[in-house]
Amino acid sequence: MKIQQNVAKGKPLLSLFNSTDESFHAKLRRSVANAYAMSTLVQFEPLVDSTIEAFVKQIDQRFADRPGDGGVANFGTWLHYYAFDVIGQLTFSKRLGFIEQGKDIDGIIATLEGLLDYFAVVSVAINTYCCSYLTITLIKVGQKPWLDRLFLKNPVLLWCNDHGLINTDSPVAAFARARMASRLEEKAQLNSSTEQSTSRLRKDFLDRFLDANKKDPVFINDRRVLALTVANIFAGADTTAITLRAVFYFLLKHPDSMEKLVHELQSADLGPQSQIVSWEQARTLPYLTAVIQESLRMHPAVGLPLERIVPSTGLTVGEIFIPPGTNVGATARAVHAKESIFGAEPEKYRPERWLTASDVERTEMNNALFSFGMGARTCIGKNISLLEMYKLVPTIFRQYEVSLSSSFQNSI
Ligand code: HEM
Structure with missing residues (x-):
């Protein structure tokens, strides 16, 4: 089990990001590469557009239409909200809700920051039942991987999570599980011809990963589909937010x-x-x-x-x-x-x-x-x-x- 591995229902999620087995990695990458190809961008564009529309609407209502001090936004924070919501929209056709609510939904950003510290070198964070984090500084989990077995991957905690006694899933994993469950339910209710036309219309990442699951249900099993969606949020939100912040920061300074x-x-x-x-x-x-x-x-x-x-x-x-x-x-x-x-x-x-x-x-x-x-x-x-x-x-x-x-x- 890798430190940088999310947990859902007590079991770690193996993804492109955290697998060190080269042949597994190559096979997984081949199975989903199409979903990320340049040629699919046009199909993803409406999902980005709807997020930008929501973003602009909130910026207008909360800041631009209110001159004076009301016009001042912590734009770095809003870019963070955009990056989380746009990848949520692209992955599940549903935003996580940051933009509309103008806040860090379920403490997702804070949790992710805590996890990055945990994965890296500066602190240990214990995920408690209510998903808040107790931070003990200066113990280096990234440098002492065995510590992970005491904290987030503690077998007792994982067992309790698997049996529904506690919940140590990250809020992103919980969101992804809920989206996947409702998509599978939706698909089960549709007859195959309606399903084809709906998924042709939507074609988000979840649809594409489920297509891969249809082709090879043993390798791209349900947990792998879940891991792929969670990895999108973990890998794609913060990184895009940081880069967007850099774009605006440098332009404002120059x-x-x-x-x-x-x-x-x-x-x-x-x-x-x-x-x-x-x-x-x-x-x-x-x-x-x-x-x-x-x-x-x-x-x-x-x-x-x-x-x-x-x-x-x-x-x-x-x-x-x-x-x-x-x-x-x-x-x-x-x-x-x-x-x-x-x-x-x-x-x-x-x-x-x-x-x-x-x-x-x-x-x-x-x-x-x-x-x-x-x-x-x-x-x-x-x-x-x-x-x-x-x-x-x-x-x-x-x-x-x-x-x-x-x-x-x-x-x-
Ligand atoms: C400006 C934005 C982004 C930056 C700077 C960035 C940066 C990176 C870096 C440095 C790596 C590791 C590469 C290596 O070790 O050679 C990586 C891997 C990865 N990124 Fe991104 N990323 C960004 C956006 C995204 C987005 C939007 C997604 C999802 C839609 C994503 C999904 C992934 C995944 C799944 C991997 C693992 C790939 C593999 O191991 O095969 N990233 N990214």
Whole structure:
């Protein structure tokens, strides 16, 4: 059992994210790769649009239509809400409710933060019956994996959870279980021809994983479908929120770059101002692309090294031989600081570096951009997150004048 493994009904959920068995990983990835392919983005777009519509409505009602202090939003928090709700919508055709309610539903964000600390190196968190967290600092579960058997994967707790005596499921796993149960019920009630037309209309991730389950019910069994949906939320919400926050933060700190982006959006033929920018249009905008690439470079969402285990042949890096079985890793931010690849002053935010580079240089920069990882384990949700970001950013800058509030300016 891995530390970074969610639990549902007392049993750990094995996913792409936490499996270390390469052949299992490759088979699972092959089974669901289609759902994340570039070609499916068009079908996902209406689900992103409906979330952006809800987001804009709340921003209008709560802030933009209330001048003065009422117009000040903690936009980083709202981007977090967007990222959770949009992946909920894409996965289950149902938002988790962050946007409408303007709050951290069931403490999901707080729980996830607690879990990331737990998985990493800084604290132990004990998931109590009511899913609140008791944190004992300075014990390092990520560094001392056996501690996990005492806390979250404690066999007694797991047994009690499995038998319904306590509930140690994360709120995301509970939400996913409820969505899956209602989808299976819905499918059971529909006759096959109606089912076909409904799922053609919706086609969210859950539908796609259930299609994979139909093709290979032994390998993609119900628990695996559940694990895949939970992994989407855990892997895709925080990472997208962090990157969106970086996009807005850097633009706000570099008004000249923001002006260039706004100018590009005003000059392009994107339809009425209130319209959500389409994926097809957004990805042809060079400055927007440069802004997103530069934010991914400057502030990669995954701050820790992306680890791999040296294979049985060993590995020679320069003049150093690394023996088989050694954990090695590279940190995206360190890779992105390479002047020989990313050009002069790599520590500075400069979207123009992506525009002034020659085709050969830009290809090299793109190949070295490590925010989504690389190789067999590279982020399977990259296209999805680009869809979410490429649509939201221009839509916001077309509809609002965005600036830092004076209270924020004074606090930095
Ligand atoms: C800006 C947003 C995102 C960033 C920066 C990001 C980053 C990453 C990174 C660094 C990895 C590990 C790659 C490696 O070890 O080489 C990863 C894996 C993964 N990501 Fe993302 N991710 C993002 C969005 C998403 C989204 C939206 C989803 C789901 C729809 C998702 C699902 C996954 C999954 C399932 C894996 C495991 C893949 C595997 O092991 O085969 N990610 N992501």
